[in-house]
Amino acid sequence: MSALSATREQICRMAKSLFDRGLTHGSTGNISVRLDDGSLLVTPTGSSMGFLDPSRISHLSAEGNLLAGDRPTKEMPLHAAFYDTRHGTGAVVHLHSCHSVALSLLPEIDPDNVLPPLTAYGIMQLGKVKLLPFFVPGDPAMGDAVRGLAGKRSAVLLANHGPVVAGKDLEAAVYATEELEATAQLALLLRGAAATSLNAHQTARIVERFDVDWT
Incomplete structure (x- = not known):
């Protein structure tokens, strides 16, 4: 199996895992992976992550031209912004995961x-997660907002929409997205409780030990 085919299969396998566990639903969510030649494999627009066909995954040139497969997700500006500004980005995952969306609606965050x-692990895998304002889905301004961060954040949370996470490869991006959702769920479960969070000293030790970008 060629590297291109193997990556197509990996996207479908990991997307189905996210779908089967309820982390994405219907035709929501999208994934992209950057290949060694700079081209991208991207989940198609309007597709369900639980039922992707490897042969229909969009293949885009480094310049963004469609080489093969179906038309890519309308959220390409989000993906492109991370690749263009965040050094070492090899994959981007965007979900509409329930707890992350719910967290984005709370006024106290x-x-x-x-x-x-x-x-x-929330600190290690994500660093600081920036809340971005609401945009109409597909609005190129979402990409502009990510570019405005100048590559300083590996993850953002779109208000009333969902998380977008960049990683060095697809596994890293998926695992970090899952960590974001799990931490959001914990935050909601503990809302109003006198929970013992990590203090500033403990957080600083984690940041130093694992070389976390904490800007």
């Missing part, structure tokens, strides 16, 4: 760092 420091 810090827009510069939406996840409370509840676990070490």
